[in-house]
Amino acid sequence: MADNTNLTTNQRNIMKFDPKDHEIALSTEDLHVFYGKTEGISEGDLQFERYKISALIGPSGSGKSTYLRSLNRMNDRIATVTGKIMYRGLDINSNDIDVYEMRRHIGMVFQRPNPFAKSIYENIAFALRQRGMNKKQELDEVVERSLRQAAMWDQVKDDLNKSALALSGGQQQRLCIARAIAIKPDILLLDEPASALDPVSTSQIEDTLLELKQNYTIIIVTHNMQQASRISDYTAFFNLGKVLEYAETGDIFTNPKVDLTNDYISGNFG
Amino acid sequence: MDKIRASLLKKSIASKIERRGKIISLTCLALIILVVFLIFYFVASRGLATFFQNHINFWQFLSGTQWNPGTTGTNGQPAVGALPMIVGSFLITILSAIVATPFAIGTAVFMTEISPRRGAQILRPVTELLVGIPSVVYGFIGLQVVVPFVRNTFGGSGYGILSGTFVLFVMILPTVTSMSADALNAVPRYYREASLALGATRWQTIYKVVLRAAIPGMLTAIVFGMARAFGEALAVQMVIGNATLLPQNLVSPASTLTSILTMGIGNTVMGSLQNNALWSLAMILLLMSLVFNMVIRYIGRKGKLNNER
Numbered sequence: 185m186a187d188n189t190n191l192t193t194n195q196r197n198i199m200k201f202d203p204k205d206h207e208i209a210l211s212t213e214d215l216h217v218f219y220g221k222t223e224g225i226s227e228g229d230l231q232f233e234r235y236k237i238s239a240l241i242g243p244s245g246s247g248k249s250t251y252l253r254s255l256n257r258m259n260d261r262i263a264t265v266t267g268k269i270m271y272r273g274l275d276i277n278s279n280d281i282d283v284y285e286m287r288r289h290i291g292m293v294f295q296r297p298n299p300f301a302k303s304i305y306e307n308i309a310f311a312l313r314q315r316g317m318n319k320k321q322e323l324d325e326v327v328e329r330s331l332r333q334a335a336m337w338d339q340v341k342d343d344l345n346k347s348a349l350a351l352s353g354g355q356q357q358r359l360c361i362a363r364a365i366a367i368k369p370d371i372l373l374l375d376e377p378a379s380a381l382d383p384v385s386t387s388q389i390e391d392t393l394l395e396l397k398q399n400y401t402i403i404i405v406t407h408n409m410q411q412a413s414r415i416s417d418y419t420a421f422f423n424l425g426k427v428l429e430y431a432e433t434g435d436i437f438t439n440p441k442v443d444l445t446n447d448y449i450s451g452n453f454g
Numbered sequence: 455m456d457k458i459r460a461s462l463l464k465k466s467i468a469s470k471i472e473r474r475g476k477i478i479s480l481t482c483l484a485l486i487i488l489v490v491f492l493i494f495y496f497v498a499s500r501g502l503a504t505f506f507q508n509h510i511n512f513w514q515f516l517s518g519t520q521w522n523p524g525t526t527g528t529n530g531q532p533a534v535g536a537l538p539m540i541v542g543s544f545l546i547t548i549l550s551a552i553v554a555t556p557f558a559i560g561t562a563v564f565m566t567e568i569s570p571r572r573g574a575q576i577l578r579p580v581t582e583l584l585v586g587i588p589s590v591v592y593g594f595i596g597l598q599v600v601v602p603f604v605r606n607t608f609g610g611s612g613y614g615i616l617s618g619t620f621v622l623f624v625m626i627l628p629t630v631t632s633m634s635a636d637a638l639n640a641v642p643r644y645y646r647e648a649s650l651a652l653g654a655t656r657w658q659t660i661y662k663v664v665l666r667a668a669i670p671g672m673l674t675a676i677v678f679g680m681a682r683a684f685g686e687a688l689a690v691q692m693v694i695g696n697a698t699l700l701p702q703n704l705v706s707p708a709s710t711l712t713s714i715l716t717m718g719i720g721n722t723v724m725g726s727l728q729n730n731a732l733w734s735l736a737m738i739l740l741l742m743s744l745v746f747n748m749v750i751r752y753i754g755r756k757g758k759l760n761n762e763r
Contacts, residue, residue: 258651288653298644301667311652314662360648367653 197429197441199418201231208270209234209371209401210255210290215267215277217250217259217425224250224263225425232371232418237393237402239412239433242422243448248405249295251422252373255403256290257283271371288315291369295376297356299348299363304331304340307348307359308366315367326366334362335392354385358392365396372396374404378411390415409449413437421445494740501737504730510534515734521698521714523728534731536711538700540738543710545615545701546690547683550622554630555676557623559665562634562672567660578635584628593689596621601693610705613695618710621689626679633678637671638664670757674750681746685739687712711735 201208210232217225225247232238240248254265257276260283269277276286288311299307308327317323327344331337336358340351348359357377364372374393378386386408393402393415406412412419413433420430421442429442440446447453504510510532518535520527527533561581565573600620605612641664649659665672695707696717715735722729 256651258647284653284655286653287651291653292647292651294644294647294651296644298642298648300645300648300663310649310662311654314652314654314658363648363652 195428195442196426197431198229198427199231199431201233207234208232210403211270212251212255213268213270215251215254215265215269217247217254218264218266219262223425225254227426230420230427230430232401232403234401235397235399236417237397237404237415238418238420239416240403240405240420240422241407241409241412241448243453244407246422247425248420248422249375250425251427252375252403252405253292255371255373256287256292258292288367289370290373291364291367291371292373293357293360293364293375293377296380297353297360299351299356299359301347301349303345304348304351304359305344308363311363311367330362330366331359333365333392333396334358335388335395336362352385354381354388357381357385357389361389361392361396365400369400371401371403374402376405376407379407386411409437421448423448497733497737497740500730500733502734504534504727504734508532508727508730510727510731515731516540519700523731532727532731534727534734536731536735536738538698539709539711539714539735542615542694542701542708543684543712543739543742545708546618546622546694546710547680549615549619550626550683551630551676551680553619553623554627554679558627558630558634558675558679559672561627561631562638563660563665565631565635566638567656567664573635578632581628581631584624585632589625589686589689590692592621592625593692596689596693604705608705610703611695611707612705613693613707614703614705615694615701615708616704617693618690618708619704621693622683622686625686625689626683629682630675630679633675634668634672637668637675640671641667670753673753674757677746677750677753681743681750684742684746685712687716691716711739715739 208231212230214227214229215225216223216227230238240252242248250259250263253259254263254277255269257265259265265277267277268275271286271290274281276290300310302310305327308330309323312323312326317326328337328341331340336355339355340346340359348356351359357380361372361374361377378389381389390411393404396402404412404416416433418430419433419436421428421436421440421444423444429436429440429445431441436445437449440449504515505512514531515534515536517537518527518533519537520533520535521538522533525533527535561577565577596617600617601612603612604610604614604617604620608616645663645667646659649663650656654662690710691713694709694713696709696713697707698709698714699707701708715732718728718732722732
């Protein structure tokens, strides 16, 4: 079980894993993000366990998306990120890291479904082709496997050559997930993947994520607290650019240690 | 209560003003349509007179290679063969577009993708400045710099298609560049993010995603530049040599529809064959710009369909 250290103040409560019992897929140490001179994130300091879903919640502007985008360095040309992001014993926030190779292992799905204006097939084949996979048979296999994992193979198997833009919003988002997992990343970052979708599509996405958890470490930003409680194993609460609480999801929602967390999840602000 | 009833039945001042505004803008629109229509009518009536009044065979006009409307050609008919000018115009347009496109796309990519800040601060104002330079200045520089350069490097007199291509290349480059940059800017940011998040490099993203998505816009930019090159008169006239001969090579003097028009229109009498023949050239020019316009619209509509979400 996770150790709850750092319980000395009532202000912050950040869980640390015991490395003996938990395999850490990704962790950040003393992460700061600056937009020009203004600080977007201060002291983002979290660990993410392998093959679990970790949710980042918090009010708008609390920095949870900024934090998530820093994890695979999507903020590189937008903001300055200092601190360490540890992945397999390497600090991937260092200049020595090949960013493009790293993003292959840490994939991302965005808030708004963003398929390319290409066919469904080509959307998934895009990244594979960039990496030199050109054999039709191999591509076919990966496309089918990815679409199956994203639980949409049966719906689109006859329409693979149709434009991805003709799909509904929920299908587009699942296509984006399929596209992200086609290159077999280790970790999947999702930035409010269901916020633009209706409840039915949302629950399909959630089912997909629970399914994917067996093979992927998932970190998800969400505005929807029910969603966090439904699918995540661990939850971090962000406010004003700081992580205030990080614990098992059950604990956070039933027994938050920080007053602000309590206020937020009971709907008193935000 | 009755006051409200009365006010509902009466036209208010605001609604009267709105009506007046509507009438004014409709009038302006109608006026413009009328002017366009009249231009077409006038050019067509003059241009067609060559064929109906002077009984010149339309096919001979298009395919004949002798141009000297005052005299009789070898076939016993007035020498009004426009082929040298038509070929000259198309050659110079296509060549300048071919030369300008790679430079324009390269500059646009640098401006929007590689160094957006420098692009916005330095490159864009500079290209916009280039658009505003009068064509006579381009022509003069062409005459003083390009023509001697071509003469010394490639031989001949220096006047010809090649010099015209160089001058037009510089003239259409800013138009094509800034329109291509607009097309690239219009590619949604999430396309780039999606590609980067899949581990594609910046170059792969630019080449495979951004440029592909911007193809309709960039085609429009190129056709727009071609339309400008096709219609440019003064600068071309200054460097092309204005010999109404079918161009044998790129450095021999040639002519375009526009250069012959500007050279000749002041020296002919309205209603004469010489004058009518020039109007026929103008008609071809007008038809071609119509074609360019339609191509641009067609590409634009297709591009919109492709990118619809």
